[in-house]
Amino acid sequence: MAPPSRRCLLLIGALGVFAFDRFTQGQKNSTLIFTKENTIRNCSCSADIRDCDYSLANLMCSCKTVLPFAIERTSYHGHLTIWFTDTTALGRLLNFTLVRDLKLSLCSSNTLPTEYLAICGLERLRINSEAKHPSPEQSLHIHSGGDSNSKEKPVSLHKGWQTCMYISFLDMALFNRDSSLKSYSIENVASIANNFPDFSYFKIFPMSSNKSYVVTVIY
DSSP states (O other), X not given: OOOOOHHHHHHHHHHHHHHHHHHHHHOOOEEEEEEETTEEEEEEESSOOXXXXXXXXXXXXXXXXXXXXXXXXXXXXXXXXXXXXXXXXXXXXXXXXXXXXXXEEEOSOOOOOSOEEEEESOOEEEEEOTTTSOOOOEEEEOOTTSOTTOOOOSEEEETTEEEESEEEEEEGGGGGSOSOOOEEEEEEESOHHHHOTTOTHHHHSOOOTTOOEEEEEEO
């Protein structure tokens, strides 16, 4: 049999590159952020990593160190997992940040204070508190006051800060309890600052006065 021509080999090589490119495009990496010893690591992972396995994350994911004061407010449209040991860094990472699919894993036995995180556009929340309670992972779907298949974008940007239409307040003390995730939602909230005066976030992140909001409290 005659050996394949050079043109044939080039065609086979091109098809191989195309197939590999299509394969890698089909693989959607997820974002993993973990805090440990006053450092923050931001990782892109192609596979799920066992919760709180820092060594495996550094080995299997593409990670970079982020200084706490250099954290920039951003949006996460894919899966975001955060491993944390206290609420300080978590607040810097999540308050008034757009996150659609969030998993929070407590990686210490610390007792957390009753503090609320304000998260924009949250559609699904998963929590793992196995380090504190030997309980399975919990999941909660949030339908944001309407059709979960709606194409309407829940967040718009205005002069560098986010104006949220759908806001979820997450009670961090829930990690201290061995109980099921619960939530309730209030629609058509015209003034969040007036309806939730105990939340001091709105002094830092001003909310538009000509919009109505859907507020979900998770506890």
